[in-house]
Amino acid sequence: MLPATYSTIELVNGTVSVRSVPFPHDALGADTVVIKPRYLGICRADTKEVVGSRDIPTDRGPLFGHELVGFVAFAGADTGFTEGERVTFNPNVTPNRTTGFAEYLFVRGTAPTLDRTVVRSPDILDDIWMPEPFACIVHAVRKLLELVEWPSFDGRRVGVIGAGCSGLMFAMYAKHLGASVVVFNRGEMRRDFAADRKLLAADEIAPLDQAAGHAGEFDVVIVVPTIATPALLAVAGGLAADGGVLQVYGGTRKGDRFPGTDADVDTIRRRELLEPVAHQGKLLHVSGAYGCGKEDYEEAFRLHAEHPDDFPLARLVSRRISLAEFPELVTAIAAETVDHPGKVVIDLAR
Template identity: 35%
Template sequence: MRVTLEEGVPRLRRSPPPRPREDTAVLVDIELAALCRSDLKEVAGSRHGPSQFGHELVGTIRESTVPALAEGTRVVLDPNVVVGRGTGFADHMWAAGPADLLRQALQPVPHGPAARRLVFAEPIACAQHCLSAVKRQVGDLQGAHLMVLGAGTAGLLIAALAARAGAQVSVHNRSRARMDEARKTDLLDVPWLLFGEPTAGRADVVVVATSFVLPAGLDEALRLVAPGGLVLLYGGTAPGDRHPGLDCDLDHVRRTGTVAACTWQGHLLRVAGSYGTTPQDFASAIGDLTDIAAPLRAEALVADEVDLPGLLGLLRTPDALGPGKIVVHPEPS
């Protein structure tokens, strides 16, 4: 059974996934998957770039023609490595392509930790990539004043990792209801503020981790950042996105991970972007999740659990989704 995205329409298929024609292929038994906001954007047709539908997953290799990916290996997926694959919203998933790319795409993880934790490997890798972009501009985060806009999964993971790195972190959100739900997870102990609320000072770094980089969120980031500071774009952008009075192409900056020197209301500042991941980001993420002494308890962000038919219902009524992460069981729970 699998939930596929066909011409933008989610469908429940009860047939097994077709085996790829390539000789070099791997069959993965899916243990657990998770619904990403980018999956919802793909269904809505508002996400730009190649499809990554059903990319947050934990599974075990059942069949393999790749020596480095032996049967029985537990894996997570790096969707930024381009291989042919099916959806992770399934009981089984085939992946095919050159052996070296399959080895990069299917990252081994230990068998001990719970799948509810390991399914966060990909979003944490993205958060690590974001903070690496910040560090390239400001250096060590120890003592840096960093504000995260957006109390969704991405924003909370970025904030948690920044706090672990020694930054002074606060989380800001437009909706009080979502902020209150995020606080209940007890993932991090930081100040929580609504957009527009006064702060004790301005930030060295403001990370825009809202689902999309919209004018209201960017205005808030520009209000909060100190002169000479950094605004890091993490949320979604579209080709040609710009902001009145800010002389840079927002989508180009985000997708290329570059930095633009800008002037805003007479002050100099930098605007940088974060997009995708690297193998080093995945290694860091897996280390965060499996650290025996102080693992990142990302599973605290799980808000609900569904099976594949239940996922199909959610994809058809995305406005009903609340905050937190939805995990998907390939078999009825």
């Protein structure tokens, strides 16, 4: 039975709060799917929207509240879904939805649009991990391989800048595809988390300030942090071998350029291009990846189910909180007064 009221998170001018609002029973149409999340993930894109430092695409809308796993609580007659189905959510399709940071998420669209937006999920609730961002990492790696026309990373050397949740997923996938991997991270906390959770071996993680000692070692360097600054891009260029590939996955903004060149890294990332640049006497190829599709979620589920040892994704969860705890924590993370390694999830049963 659907409730009379429900709790939702509101973000207004940088202020995050919990509100109890009427459940819109009269707005449940034939084109509506209502999802009751069980777990929600906090993404760095969410914190960027809190402080207003993220460019919001007009074709996708805000991301605030997009990582989740739950169940269909209501399915309109034309949606193709049924109540009780276990689902996750792809925010890269339609902006016609409410925030996922709530006890209920409302998504509206045509049946084909909903089929790409609301993605059926296997049972991962007992050992929870977030299908998004892993689907985005799957998409990014497959796009890179497509652009450079490689069948895999077999025998390749891959460097990853950033040991957050996404960086560690990149490392898992690159190793699965045959690469040797080193993940570089500035702060000790994330390096220790990766080692303590046995996500990386000792020789697979290094301080970012030691990057100069690995100059020219990598066939591929993936730049993962929330903001792909010119300084990080320059470090990535130094790590790459002559002829190497740099993939820009981390956040960019309109007008961003690769250091010392006219290469527009924001356009390269959002349009998933591959462009040559000259850097430190080397010819490099800068690529990008952006978003994901239903097929990437399905491949993510397959990889985890068939290769659980290669993808210990549940070990990435570092903390569980309640919805009531979320406003204070996300505000502190956005203000950079608090930080957590791995993935913080909101457990709506708490």
